[in-house]
Amino acid sequence: MLAALPAVACDTDCWVRIFQKPSFNEAGASVTLCGAVELPTLKALEGRDWRDDIASIVVGPTATLQAWKDANYRDDYHFFDAGRSYPTLKQFDLQDDIESLKITCMGQPPAPPPAQ
Numbered sequence: 001m002l003a004a005l006p007a008v009a010c011d012t013d014c015w016v017r018i019f020q021k022p023s024f025n026e027a028g029a030s031v032t033l034c035g036a037v038e039l040p041t042l043k044a045l046e047g048r049d050w051r052d053d054i055a056s057i058v059v060g061p062t063a064t065l066q067a068w069k070d071a072n073y074r075d076d077y078h079f080f081d082a083g084r085s086y087p088t089l090k091q092f093d094l095q096d097d098i099e100s101l102k103i104t105c106m107g108q109p110p111a112p113p114p115a116q
Contacts, residue, residue, distance in 0.1 A: 010034035014105035015060035
């Protein structure tokens with residue numbers, strides 16, 4: 001079940017929204033990533049350094065997310081399921097400890113990383 005959040009501005013059901021604060025707290029920064037995306041670093045994501053600064057995540061209905069503690073997809077990753085919300089990442093040992101992401105859309109190949 002997805003958290004009750006403001007509408008997501010994507011043309012697809014494949015999206016991921018990341019939050020700086022736990023429990024989707026709007027007092028911190030947040031960003032919505034639309035479509036299949038590969039981000040080997042979160043250093044300049046949407047004009048902000050998101051490295052080690054993600055505390056909660058919502059995954060859209062047709063998206064899946066892989067998150068790594070290290071840049072360039074190094075070390076182990078955690079898989080986040082479609083249509084789920086994660087108010088904290090402590091149980092995965094990822095609270096404020098993510099440096100790269102891959103979003104996959106069900107039935108679509110991954111897209112190239114956005115221009116930075």
